[in-house]
Amino acid sequence: MPRKSVSQPAVTIYEIAEHVGLSPAAVSSALSNRGAERRLSVKTVQRILEAANELGYVPNMAGRRLRAHKSSTRQFDLAILTSFEAPLPLVSQVLHALQRAVDVQTNEHTRFAVAIEMFHAGRLRDKPGLLDANRYHGVIITNTLPEDDQFLAKARLPYPVVILGRRIPSYYCVLEAPDFVGRRSAEVLIDAGCKHPVVLHGRSLTHTTSNRLEAFARTVLDRTGSDADALVSNGLQPQHGAATIEAFLARGGKLDGLFAVTDSLAIGAYQAIKRSGRQIPRDVAVVGVGDNEFAEYFDPPLTSMAGANDAMVAEAVPLLFRVLRGEKDVVKEVLVVPTVFQRASTGKK
Amino acid sequence: MPRKSVSQPAVTIYEIAEHVGLSPAAVSSALSNRGAERRLSVKTVQRILEAANELGYVPNMAGRRLRAHKSSTRQFDLAILTSFEAPLPLVSQVLHALQRAVDVQTNEHTRFAVAIEMFHAGRLRDKPGLLDANRYHGVIITNTLPEDDQFLAKARLPYPVVILGRRIPSYYCVLEAPDFVGRRSAEVLIDAGCKHPVVLHGRSLTHTTSNRLEAFARTVLDRTGSDADALVSNGLQPQHGAATIEAFLARGGKLDGLFAVTDSLAIGAYQAIKRSGRQIPRDVAVVGVGDNEFAEYFDPPLTSMAGANDAMVAEAVPLLFRVLRGEKDVVKEVLVVPTVFQRASTGKK
DNA sequence: GTGAAAGCGCTAACAG
């Protein structure tokens, strides 16, 4: 980004001033289009702008803001910290909920900024500036992998944090009631008459997904007396689900009930199942997770566990504000129970 | 947010210091968990923290950052400005593309922060702080309504701006090649044998959508000699599309080809069409817009105009960085041509 | 037209 060689100290208006032989004040007003008020000549302004550009001037927003600060206004800088690999809908739900809350609370004396910081799943520790106390007043963290959770457990971030979707000691956490999704998925399939429920998931497992798989396997074992097959696909997109199911059927796999850990995998599975000549739910019942906005419009409509994202977000955002406000006795951990949207894909056989 | 009555000046560490009878430095170190280094007694630290909480202290990040600033590090604050009502995928594409670029460019001497600011469609002018030069180094604006465009055309924001999806004089803009989506949608339907192509859209029209509708209508008129019906639904969700099409068919509307301005409307229409006993594409051909990730998995797979979001974003992000860098001769306007994903929903009748 | 100087809120270094 900088024009000049990289390890130089950042250029300030003082250097520009020196470079053009004027005062910092002149430079400042030129840069903020107030040259007219200062009655700088157009040529002078031009010269200043060119010098700024040439030197690679980057305004220091902290300086500007500090100076411009009206002392009656409090500014809150909030952030959502999420992995690049996160499912879009969750992040955007958090974002919308946060913005809505911020919208309500913004007034003459209180302003907010919402930032999004992304890290690569499992590499949260490498995110620069995380431990700086000078960036955010509060953050919501979501979509971490176990490595990230370990890092967080040790790190103690120097600002209020709400963790979404898992329990990490010493942080405020909002998470799904454990076991619910896995257990209910198994039950729905078994109640639909499935003898051999199978689970379809991706390779990298979040805390939440692992828990769902375990609960599913345990329930299937309890209720049918046999183990559930686990099919591992190379990703969470529809095509990955389709390929995995197709291969499974091709090698003679027995399939009468499927628990897909995301709705995308489920819709991919739909395709492979139909192409093999099987019908849903007559031959194979299917359950997804996440209640994708299109789930109801799949053919047949897909039974889906609504994760509990809506509800989690609805808890997490007010929780963050309570912590920010410094309220006493804020509950450390909130458990949320997912909703089951039962649709035709798990109709009785 | 603040504890004390609202119009007070913000509390600073000086007030806390006074309140507890200590120096600002003591307060500062206590607040940043450096009490130990200062050998403050645990009790003192406790007292400071309580006072801070009680007074409703909110740290001034500008002050902290200014102080903490390493003079060899440049910080860029970027923002995406989008309406609450914006389609999720576009925003998230921008976000991801921006984060990816930022990721690459981040190093010891250059840091970035990406914020998201949302406004209510049509009310961009009411967004506070937009005209302040002390918030962002550069922003990408997307999903504005005509009212917003007018505001922008007059406002001249005091930082580099890239506008996504429309042309606004004096700004850097990246937009879809005009007419393409509307024209090609009509052609695809007509080529599939449709005699009475119909368009389905929502009530509030962005610049882009209006253009698509116009080009569609014009092409239909040119090629078939008759006007295309326009069906207006109350929203862009599947259920809105379904309801509108159902009502249209119920009142005896003639339908053999449908251009839905979003894939969500299209999938809703699918449901209504199938329920009426018609088949896709035999009886009704359907074209959507946006290339939803599930479009290929609809039944039948949906022909979709890929908007040009991917491509637009791919242009917009580097464009912003070029402007930020102060490069000369940056092209003001980039036109991007959408892709047509032709699938079974517009197969020959 | 232009420069000097004060000060936004904070923290680190230093001096007790």
Next chain:
DNA sequence: CTGTTAGCGCTTTCAC
């Protein structure tokens, strides 16, 4: 243990 002080980068008076 604790207080004083300087100064981060910037803009806005005020004085010339």
